[in-house]
Amino acid sequence: MIEVVPIDTPALGDRSYVVHDGEVAFVVDPQRDIDRVLAVLEDRGVRLTDVFETHLHNDYVTGGLALARAAGAAYHVNAADEVSFERHPIEPGHTVDIGAMRVRAVATPGHTFTHLAYVLETPGEPPAVFTGGSLLFGSTGRPDLLGPAHTGELVHAQYTSARRLAAELPDETRVFPTHGFGSFCSATQSEAEASTIGGEKRANPVLTRSEREYVDSLLAGLDAYPAYYAHMAPANAAGPEAPDLTEPRRAEAAELRRRIEAGEWVVDLRHRTAFAAGHVSGTLNFGLDGGFATYLGWLIPWGTPLTVLGETAADVATAQRELVRIGIDRLEAAATGSPREWTGGGLRSYPTAAFADLAQVRHHRPVVVLDVRRDQEWAEGHLDGAVHFPLHELPARIEEVPGGEVWVHCRSGYRASIAASLLAAAGRRVVLVDDDYDRAAPAGIPLAEPVSP
Structure with a gap:
């Protein structure tokens, strides 16, 4: 009996996988903190023989090389990827036998040019496919992370790759993506926790729409992604070591x-x-x-x-x-x-409020309403009279925020809290709107018309 053990990293919206037959195991796309993987292996009493990367990741530093070295396992990275460490190069069509399991590499360019999916085939069991940033639950990986010069080619490649998987694999094939659980590597997000090729054929736009419809819709929905992504692929190509998690020095x-x-x-x-x-x-x-x-x-x-x-x-x-x-x-x-x-002096503070409070205060005095959601969220609807600085742009543009008392909001309060702290550190008078955006209109705050694309 084959067991697939997902290891969730909710903060980054990703999953790694430990797969074993009761004796030996392989791992797909491990995160940097490999102690979580080692703990699963120890708990199941299995020996790790192989580690597979679907691609050089853009959203996190891999633990693959460190894990392979710690366990004495083979580290499989696409032979076409330029890396500075010794690995077991793997190419599309290659198979690896691991105990009762066979893993087959399939070319699935789209998220990156050298992206691979891995099909698991075991006698007497339905197949499984580990799709990385290719076919996700209800979506696909985004094609723009290598820069705008490559986006057009990659988005069409992503469509072809997803269609290839759907055509080659039976409907009962279980799908295990790395991205799509909140990761900015996903074109859109899904609430699904499990799926199959058959399920994706019924619901995933890449498999239900024409190529033009899929491409146009996906490109129109792309928004900003984290700036630190620029550092991840180079770090992964260099071969990151195991992290140092020793306690940091204490400061007075x-x-x-x-x-x-x-x-x-x-x-x-x-x-x-x-x-x-x-x-x-x-x-x-x-x-x-x-x-x-x-x-x-x-x-x-x-x-x-x-x-x-x-x-x-x-x-x-x-x-x-x-x-x-x-x-x-x-x-x-x-x-x-x-x-x-943490301080030898007094503390600073600022008020928190709800949208109902904002509705009331706007009747009595002028305030600056600052929306720090992303561009796409703003275009879909925003408060009438608000000013818009996406959170990731705020540090460089903080001097552009209009003068006066600033009431800052986002979708639910978390991003607004970061923005409020940045403004407070810059000496601004700020109020944090710690509330759900959907409560703004019922509170009596008028909404502006959505911005046409």
């Missing part, structure tokens, strides 16, 4: 103040409401309850020294683990406890 209040004044980033990991109620002046709020690593990696100038503040050592360890997945390997320092322990 005087050191924290020196780092803030030197222009370094000191990040408070607490929930946005706790941060708003009291925080060290100049610190920024990236809470662990949301897309912490995605947004921090997106906004921080790459290479800027980073210190984190958490209520507990476990919070700091969680942040550290999430950051090594995107190549931020070492923290300068960390502190735990409460804000009063």
Whole structure:
């Protein structure tokens, strides 16, 4: 009996897979923190023989090379990929026998030019296909991560690749994608947790629409993706080592103040409401309850020294683990406890509010309403009279935010909390709208007409 064990990384919206027959195992697309994979192998009592990469990833640093070395396993990377380490080069059509299992590589360009899917064939069991960033649940991987010069060619290749899988594999084939669970590598998102080739034939636009309809719809829906992606493929081609997850050095209040004044980033990991109620002046709020690593990696100038503040050592360890997945390997320092322990002076704060509060205050005094959602969200609908600065653009454009009291909102509050902390650190008077955007219209705030594409 073959078991497929998914290892979820919700913060990045990805899955890795451990697959075994009770004796030997292989792994597909492992994340950087390989201790999670090793724990599954130990729990199942199986020996790892092979590690497969579907592609050189754009959204995280792989743990594939480190895992293969730790386990003495073969590391399979497309022979066409230019890498600086020894690997077992694999090409489309190659098969690898692993115990009772056979893994076959299939060319599926589209997300990247050298993308591979891996078909698992075991006697007496339905096949499975590990599709990486090719065929996803209800979607496909986005084709624009290698730059606009390649997007047109890759989007058509993605259509052809998905159609090839659907034509070659039986309907009962189980589909196991790496992306599509919140990752910006996915063209769209799905709530599905499992699927088959047959299910995708019925529901996935790449398999239900004409090539022109699929291409036009996908390209029209593409929006910004995190800036740190530019560093991931080069890191993966260089062969990343296992991460260092040892506890960072502890910093006292005087050191924290020196780092803030030197222009370094000191990040408070607490929930946005706790941060708003009291925080060290100049610190920024990236809470662990949301897309912490995605947004921090997106906004921080790459290479800027980073210190984190958490209520507990476990919070700091969680942040550290999430950051090594995107190549931020070492923290300068960390502190735990409460804000009063992190400063020798007083604390700063700002109010939080709901959309109903915003509706009331706009009747009494002028305020700046700042929408920090992405361009596509803004185009689909926004508050009448709001100004728009996508969160990822705000650090470079903060001086452009109109003067006065700023009420900042996003879709649910998480991105707005980051923006509010940036504005507060810049000395602005800010109110965090910690509310769901769908409550704005019922609260009496008029909406502007959607922006036509």
